[in-house]
Amino acid sequence: MVSVPFEYxxxxxxxxxxxxxxxxxxxAKLLAGGQSLVPMLNLRLxxxxxxxxxxxxxxxEPYLDSGRLVLPALTRxxxxxxxxxxxxxxxxxxxxxRYIGNVRVRNRGTLGxxxxxxxxxxxxxxxxxxxxxxxxxxxxxxEREIAVADLFDGYLTTRLKQEDVITELRVPVGRPAPGxxxxxxxxxxxxxxxxxxxxxxxxxxxxPGRGAVRHARVGLAGVADRVIPAEPAAIGSIVGxxxxxxxxxxxxxxxxxxxxxxxxxxxxxxxxxRLVAVLTRRALAEAIGRAHETLAAA
Amino acid sequence: MTRTRVxxxxxxxxxxxxxxxxxxxVDVLHDGLGLGEVRYGCGEGVCGTCTVLLDGEPVSACLTLxxxxxxxxxxTLSALxxxxxxxxxxxxxFLRLGGSQCGFxxxxxxxTAYALARRERxxxxxxxxxxxxxNLCRCTGYTKILDAxxxxxxxxxx
Numbered sequence: 457m458v459s460v461p462f463e464y465x466x467x468x469x470x471x472x473x474x475x476x477x478x479x480x481x482x483x484a485k486l487l488a489g490g491q492s493l494v495p496m497l498n499l500r501l502x503x504x505x506x507x508x509x510x511x512x513x514x515x516x517e518p519y520l521d522s523g524r525l526v527l528p529a530l531t532r533x534x535x536x537x538x539x540x541x542x543x544x545x546x547x548x549x550x551x552x553x554r555y556i557g558n559v560r561v562r563n564r565g566t567l568g569x570x571x572x573x574x575x576x577x578x579x580x581x582x583x584x585x586x587x588x589x590x591x592x593x594x595x596x597x598x599e600r601e602i603a604v605a606d607l608f609d610g611y612l613t614t615r616l617k618q619e620d621v622i623t624e625l626r627v628p629v630g631r632p633a634p635g636x637x638x639x640x641x642x643x644x645x646x647x648x649x650x651x652x653x654x655x656x657x658x659x660x661x662x663x664p665g666r667g668a669v670r671h672a673r674v675g676l677a678g679v680a681d682r683v684i685p686a687e688p689a690a691i692g693s694i695v696g697x698x699x700x701x702x703x704x705x706x707x708x709x710x711x712x713x714x715x716x717x718x719x720x721x722x723x724x725x726x727x728x729x730r731l732v733a734v735l736t737r738r739a740l741a742e743a744i745g746r747a748h749e750t751l752a753a754a
Numbered sequence: 755m756t757r758t759r760v761x762x763x764x765x766x767x768x769x770x771x772x773x774x775x776x777x778x779x780v781d782v783l784h785d786g787l788g789l790g791e792v793r794y795g796c797g798e799g800v801c802g803t804c805t806v807l808l809d810g811e812p813v814s815a816c817l818t819l820x821x822x823x824x825x826x827x828x829x830t831l832s833a834l835x836x837x838x839x840x841x842x843x844x845x846x847x848f849l850r851l852g853g854s855q856c857g858f859x860x861x862x863x864x865x866t867a868y869a870l871a872r873r874e875r876x877x878x879x880x881x882x883x884x885x886x887x888x889n890l891c892r893c894t895g896y897t898k899i900l901d902a903x904x905x906x907x908x909x910x911x912x
Contacts (some may be wrong), residue, residue: 458797463756464775487819494817495798497776507775509822534811558888559866560814561799649800649887660803 460498463506470594470623476508477619488569491561518676525632529568529622545629548639552583555643568622574614577652581683585675586657592624608682638747642735653723654678654731655720658739662747669694687714708737762823763838765833770904780804791831791861802889805862806830812866831861853902855893863889867903870896871911
């Protein structure tokens, strides 16, 4: 045993989890996949009094519901890679999950746990931001929905209350207008399986016909104390156009200039900003390219 | 701290152990049940030396609480060896092609490769490499490990 001693309790529903959180003080922690929490326990970076194991709280698989893909919080990263509903409706999440840790992390780690951990380099948080997704949160007074864009409050911190439990991620996947969607996930890391130095996730929609961009959104990881959207004014400037490579490079450079990443042991702030320019350009180019391929195939 | 008695299904056999909630699965398997092939390495889920299969898929025993393994099938390397200690064909391939040197990482590498071979019929070398990202070897390098796994797959993954 290397962690501090703690008590352990297992719950079989989210309501029980909320109740257990209400019954204990702020040193109670939820245990989902444990792929971030248990290393922190082993390093004694966290010292909980009780762990509330929610692994048996939900047995649902991802499913479609009125134009949204519903991903239960306990969806494992490996499921994001393998599940046909996810691969077809939110391939960006599958692409992002490929970059997470190693096979053992992906077998145990959960989507809800990853979002709640609020790591500023988190691949799934970054992708969820680009997808305009929201989380469903259950607390003592029932359920509410929070946009992923409003979920994070700083380094490893969310705006959730102590008694709150994330139960679902909802991703809009409806295809209301004619046209096509495209996506891309780009990451630079020191070694395979390392935390991202910088990652960029892009989602675009293009009009039918010549394929002008109708909507574009980019999430960035590794450049602030939380995952952030790339400067909307910069990204929005390609809407209504079929951007050239030079135009995308300009947009990506403007997005990079709007960031002010910190220097740390992994990379300098200047290098991170340079990565934002490069990865945003590649992500937008690949996402638009994919959307155009879909148009051409239709 | 309260200790509870848990029954773990390890390599097809029910094994009882008294564990504290904070006891890690690696500690119970290695220290409690004497399974020397499950090794404490980094304690952060990065190095792969504590790899076991939980319901057939690789997990880090250093990031799993022992109490969490209740009700799940735990498989360690010794489940692969046959009667009288005869080697599994995957182990034979490692021996034949020099895929193991000091041997510290080998159980984790073999279990990870074994799970991949059960899931994918013919993974490419790049896919094998991707699967093994979390199993660090400091002796042989990875070329001979990949050769051994490819040879086992080429023989039909018996």
